[in-house]
Amino acid sequence: MPKERLSVFVTRRLPEPVERRLGELFDVTLREDDVALSREALVAAVKTADVLVPTITDTIDAGLIGQAGPQLKLIANYGAGVDNIDVETARSRGILVTNTPGVLTEDTADMTMGLILAISRRLPEGLATMQQGQWTGWSPTALLGGRIGGRRIGILGMGRIGRAVAQRAAAFGMQVHYHNRKRLRAETEDEYQATYWESLDQMVSRVDVLSINCPHTPSTFHLLNARRLKLMKPNAVIVNTSRGEVIDENALTRMLRAGELGGAGLDVYENGTDVNPRLRELPNVVLLPHMGSATVESRLEMGEKVIINIKTFDDGHRPPDQVVPAML
Template sequence: MAGKKLNVVVTRRLPEAVETRMSELFNVRLRDSDVAMSREELAAALREADVLVPCVTDRIDAALLAHAGPQLRLIANYGAGVDQIDVATARQRGIVVSHTPGVLSEDTADMTMALILGVLRRLPEGLQDMASGNWQGWSPMAHLGRRISGLRLGILGMGQVGLAVARRARAFGMQIHYHNRRRLRPEVEGSVEATYWESLDQMLARMDVISVNCPHTPSTFHLLSARRLKLLKPSAVIVNTSRGEVIDENALLRGLKAGEIAGAGLDVFEHGHEITPGLRDLSQVVLLPHMGSATLEGRVEMGEKVILNIKTFADGHRPPDRVIPGML
């Protein structure tokens, strides 16, 4: 495709700076409205595009990929995760998949700490009291939360985001523990004074806070299952800024309602934007609309990665952030 100006279809609105640069480099069809494409619209885009730029809300499965025209050779995902794309089927059809890793770690870690503080210090309840006009003044026993310093934080998935969370939590005086597919190098582990747990079950039983920072793959689906959630101390809280499918959301709800889990802070949900009924009603739960990576700087950097992947591909080279099934 070297030398050809590619036809690029973007499925969602992106920051103006990103859209402007794409328009300069490619024959780009941008999205006018900031809503997800329907399945029919996605199928039409696959038929006409040389490059598709989808987002996390776009499920590109095998059935949809069957609509792809012979000219489609790159799916340049606007996002770090690609669990919504059937990468194996895309590869079989000769379609390269790329993503945007590494640019959202700091933003997501910031939101993880915000949720930890929000749950443990009961910030939503305080905000609600102020907004409703119900606050009657300071009281020694009102809104009692937990002191962050000294609590044990168990990080599930110690990649770039997990390490960024560890650095922040360490500054708050938390004790850092983690479970990972592979143990970190000693110098990395030492930089955040982290303790490695080979057994996830043993770690869960001893932590005050669990932070989910692993991707969603077949092996991590419901990794925090009903059985594992039962291992948590009744005083423990769970925070998830990664992928909702890692937690059995129904089991989490049952544990929260029964007092077997003290609280939860969720920025992602098992069924996308459909939240398990009952979670909204619990005062010890903080829910956010998948905004962990929502900073202008992060969104622009994501766009820059997408553009680099497309331009490298257009020049006849492998995109620097190419995804292959074995990576997942």
């Protein structure tokens, strides 16, 4: 008698090739539209599915996990970050959690450099000038930005993405500095020409560009608070393609409005889609809709990892991208 297929519930629309392959392998429930599920719909899903495939827009907390049926054995997150999932509670209930690490690295690092260039070279202002038909011709003093070659970049979080940013920054002639929970090995520092700072305060006070590349955890919430932001140079640029909660967004907004920072490039926000409206008014700020990893390639590779994790689990083996609390 053939083995009964796993019941898999996917919370958002995924690329068509990914959805098609899921349908070939499992008894999959897909979405008709592409909006975040309500809490009620998520509860219904965990009561019936063997495997849940959520995204960052789904809050899989202790309360939701507590309502899961006994058949739910795997939460295969479509994304690298798992701060939307209570991994500890899931583990205590015998539910495995997996993610999709590694596939977002290059695209997110590219976007980080794009934001650094956009702010440093005042690309939004130039674009607005052209779109509004206000350009009257070249001028020696118009829209003067700053050369990024020779500037110091401070990277907060030297994981995969942080190292990819370091590699790109070095190629642009920037001096690479970093702060991390653990210092990299000497040969790795040499590879990226990176200088380690044990003190985050000392690093942020000396860099010209600060790139946020650490995950959101209880220990990194508001790591860039008002006090620490005030240590930065008044012409420094801050870029965040990681998690919005790492920065005190209100404090950042106040400093930008007061001219106490040179600019900011943000792809993520402290309160999700509820972005501080005062940020939108500032010419030296670039705001993007969480598109750091938004390439066709990364979305397909994320889907492939989800499928491999589910298939490996279905075959009775440990999924390759299993997340355990000790990793967080």
